[in-house]
Amino acid sequence: MIRYGLLTGGSLIVYFLLMQILGLIEITELRYLNLLILMGGLFLFLKKFCVDKFSYLNAFTSGIYVSAIAVFSFVIFFMFYIDFIDPNFYEYIRENEDFGSYINKGALAFMLVAEGLSSGLIATFIFMQYFKSFLYKN
Numbered sequence: 001m002i003r004y005g006l007l008t009g010g011s012l013i014v015y016f017l018l019m020q021i022l023g024l025i026e027i028t029e030l031r032y033l034n035l036l037i038l039m040g041g042l043f044l045f046l047k048k049f050c051v052d053k054f055s056y057l058n059a060f061t062s063g064i065y066v067s068a069i070a071v072f073s074f075v076i077f078f079m080f081y082i083d084f085i086d087p088n089f090y091e092y093i094r095e096n097e098d099f100g101s102y103i104n105k106g107a108l109a110f111m112l113v114a115e116g117l118s119s120g121l122i123a124t125f126i127f128m129q130y131f132k133s134f135l136y137k138n
Helices: 002-021 028-049 056-085 087-096 105-135
Strands: none
Touching: 002 028, 002 056, 028 056, 028 105, 056 087, 056 105, 087 105
């Protein structure tokens, strides 16, 4: 779980840095591709581990752990990024996002965690519907 979570989190970080290098970081709609990256990591994890004799609940909770590891590793990087690498990006977020004047760094971290974990929970649930046929076959 840790390996897949860190690889997925690393992929999210690489995607973020790629958007920074290409000058696309200010297009906030591109963050929806983070969901595809998270779903890719979850699918690969569940595909590998649902071949074993996992119960539905164990596989489901393992998928949530992978999501949590990926999301928290990205949020830690992101908070480091806006504190030390590019503090102007935090100001850009405050100036250009809805309710930006009410956003502080703690609220921003909370929103990223909530968005990522809820996306991971939903994606894990969707994938488990597919993989449960492998879990319960005789």
